[in-house]
Amino acid sequence: MQRAAKRHATGRTLSFGSVLLLGINGIIGSGIFLLPGTLYQQSGKWSVLALIAAGLVTTMIALCYAAMASKIDDDGGAWVYADRAFGRFLGFQTGWFGWFLGVITIAAEIAAFLTTLGGLVPAVKTRPVYLAVAMGILAILAILNLVGSSLLTLIDNLSSVLKIGIIVVFVGAAGFFISQHSFELPSAGSNGGGFSQSFAATFYMYTGFSFLPVAAKKMANPEKTLPRALLIVMAIVMVVYTLTDLATMAILGGALSGNALPVANAFATVVGTWGKIVVLLGMLVSILGVAIAVSFDTPVEMASLATEKELLPAVFGRTNKSGTPIVAVLVTIGLAALLILSGSYLFLVNLIVLAAFLQYITTIFSWFKLRHDSTLPTGMKMPGGMLFPIIGLLVILYLMTSLAWTTWLIAVGMAVVGTIVYATDDRRNKPKEKIAG
Numbered sequence: 001m002q003r004a005a006k007r008h009a010t011g012r013t014l015s016f017g018s019v020l021l022l023g024i025n026g027i028i029g030s031g032i033f034l035l036p037g038t039l040y041q042q043s044g045k046w047s048v049l050a051l052i053a054a055g056l057v058t059t060m061i062a063l064c065y066a067a068m069a070s071k072i073d074d075d076g077g078a079w080v081y082a083d084r085a086f087g088r089f090l091g092f093q094t095g096w097f098g099w100f101l102g103v104i105t106i107a108a109e110i111a112a113f114l115t116t117l118g119g120l121v122p123a124v125k126t127r128p129v130y131l132a133v134a135m136g137i138l139a140i141l142a143i144l145n146l147v148g149s150s151l152l153t154l155i156d157n158l159s160s161v162l163k164i165g166i167i168v169v170f171v172g173a174a175g176f177f178i179s180q181h182s183f184e185l186p187s188a189g190s191n192g193g194g195f196s197q198s199f200a201a202t203f204y205m206y207t208g209f210s211f212l213p214v215a216a217k218k219m220a221n222p223e224k225t226l227p228r229a230l231l232i233v234m235a236i237v238m239v240v241y242t243l244t245d246l247a248t249m250a251i252l253g254g255a256l257s258g259n260a261l262p263v264a265n266a267f268a269t270v271v272g273t274w275g276k277i278v279v280l281l282g283m284l285v286s287i288l289g290v291a292i293a294v295s296f297d298t299p300v301e302m303a304s305l306a307t308e309k310e311l312l313p314a315v316f317g318r319t320n321k322s323g324t325p326i327v328a329v330l331v332t333i334g335l336a337a338l339l340i341l342s343g344s345y346l347f348l349v350n351l352i353v354l355a356a357f358l359q360y361i362t363t364i365f366s367w368f369k370l371r372h373d374s375t376l377p378t379g380m381k382m383p384g385g386m387l388f389p390i391i392g393l394l395v396i397l398y399l400m401t402s403l404a405w406t407t408w409l410i411a412v413g414m415a416v417v418g419t420i421v422y423a424t425d426d427r428r429n430k431p432k433e434k435i436a437g
Helices: 001-007 016-027 034-041 044-072 078-086 088-117 127-147 152-179 195-216 224-255 262-270 273-306 328-344 345-370 387-400 405-423
Strands: none
Touching: 016 152, 016 195, 016 224, 016 387, 016 405, 034 088, 034 195, 034 224, 034 262, 044 195, 044 224, 044 262, 044 345, 078 088, 078 345, 088 127, 088 273, 088 328, 088 345, 088 405, 127 273, 127 328, 152 224, 152 262, 152 273, 195 345, 195 387, 224 262, 273 328, 328 345, 345 387, 345 405
């Protein structure tokens, strides 16, 4: 989600309030609408603690991004930091996985869209129809990318308003409904992977935070205002997530466990079937808007790595007559199609978490190495010194052990492919021509 938000921040000075709003919108995505049932199935009422703990740890990691952004103001985020701290190859791999993170996000948002659509059209739940609709959406995204779309900003804005609006209405209606009834949280425990698994999955719901340092760089005195913006945004998002999760528990009770559409079904309990339909329609527009936005931004990111950054072979930056990076579009959409074929929404969520964790690790280690680099600006002072980065790193390393071997297999495969691409880049291997004196 941060890619779509980042586009609004380009080329203008942002007020503190604008950064807060863009940050909140950049973080909140499909996860809060679809994951509460899975999280409850895995860890029962402890899923609320998982949401809060993930938010706190993510805030610690976000401070590392903020500290690095205040020292290195080049666009690119994690790969730029890794390139400066550890050299070209690790910078390349970090950028490679950053692009891969965008590809997985496209696949995950389409999976979220189809899961939501299944609540209105049951036939979509069958595998043949599911895959047919998914491939159709990807084909449309490819065509939109190749011909361009002047409606992208409108789609972004509409999906953002609907997403935030649904949550506000749901929390308000749920609060009123609960106040009129003697509800208690269900006592059912977990019957799934346990707390560590749900704890890892909740990190998906915060992955958009990395947009914040990019946006806040455009404020005056970012060294002072950036930590404050991060803390406020993360606090607001954690409150929204916690209230939404508690509301679904209180309304649905034990029926929350494994519920594929928890917010929509809880809202139906409050206002009736029509409420569920309204929520589902709003979710569909919101989720599809994110998928469209990310499908435009991810190929551009790949092409940028090939042209401006020269981290990928030049072929990935090749454009058509209208300036669209055609090779990057086809590779991005093609890989997204393979990911949709390979697994469910939850599988893609876990894959996003692993790809994001790899970005976090390189950023934390980059901060360790560059925090006292005399050739860089002093930048933001890290609150608590090394305490927060160390806590964030230890938590990440622990949670990575809970991810499935199939998730790791795909990540290792991408790393190997990336290494081959890097090794066969002719531009990097060719010696620089000497300039005649």
